[in-house]
Amino acid sequence: MSEPSRTVEVERxxxxxxxxxxxxxxxxxxxxxxxxxxxxxxxxxxxxTVSGDLARAGVALRRRTGGPDEGWHVKGxxxxxxxxxxxxxxxxxxxxxxxxxxxxxxxxxxxxxxLARIENARTAYLxxxxxxxxxxxxxxxxxxxxxxxxxxxxxxAPREWREWEMELGPAAPADEAGRSAFxxxxxxxxAAAGGRVSPSGSKLGRALGF
Numbered sequence: 001m002s003e004p005s006r007t008v009e010v011e012r013x014x015x016x017x018x019x020x021x022x023x024x025x026x027x028x029x030x031x032x033x034x035x036x037x038x039x040x041x042x043x044x045x046x047x048x049t050v051s052g053d054l055a056r057a058g059v060a061l062r063r064r065t066g067g068p069d070e071g072w073h074v075k076g077x078x079x080x081x082x083x084x085x086x087x088x089x090x091x092x093x094x095x096x097x098x099x100x101x102x103x104x105x106x107x108x109x110x111x112x113x114x115l116a117r118i119e120n121a122r123t124a125y126l127x128x129x130x131x132x133x134x135x136x137x138x139x140x141x142x143x144x145x146x147x148x149x150x151x152x153x154x155x156x157a158p159r160e161w162r163e164w165e166m167e168l169g170p171a172a173p174a175d176e177a178g179r180s181a182f183x184x185x186x187x188x189x190x191a192a193a194g195g196r197v198s199p200s201g202s203k204l205g206r207a208l209g210f
Contacts, residue, residue, distance in 0.1 A: 053108035133169035144207025
């Protein structure tokens with residue numbers, strides 16, 4: 001298995017109703033075009049130990065199919081405005097690859113169990129400027145299933161919601177002031193469309209009722 005990919009994820013999440021129209025990006029600094037929507041069917045399963053070792057460390061481990069970055073992903077603890085995400089190819093089986101297990105061992109070597117399944121009908125748009133991709137905006141319709149089955153109790157019903165994410169791209173502002181101005185303009189556009197800043201930090205947390 002090859003060396004993992006490595007990206008720094010800087011994003012904002014917004015809650016929207018099912019019928020909320022998409023925002024207009026006309027007033028976003030540095031953006032002069034938006035691509036047509038690319039539809040992606042994503043299906044992810046998240047894992048942790050029974051005692052939640054990864055969650056306590058601020059780490060998320062998932063196996064996701066669908067989309068351009070399908071594979072095994074480890075999202076590291078948040079540092080500043082972002083968090084590092086590493087990715088490995090899916091491999092030939094559903095089992096945790098040794099390279100991923102070795103990396104996760106810095107936080108835990110205990111057995112891992114499935115926590116949740118996140119199914120996501122995503123439409124992705126690229127916001128571009130003179131130097132390339134400034135950000136990726138995604139419109140997500142999510143179905144989250146808690147896989148932690150209490151003994152003797154029925155499985156909880158899946159949770160369904162819609163959310164938007166805006167993640168900075170390689171041509172995004174590199175300085176803090178520029179990023180702040182960019183996200184301020186985004187939040188104004190989102191609010192004008194009827195969206196609101198999400199109180200939930202992750203899809204996993206929302207699927208588990210956090």
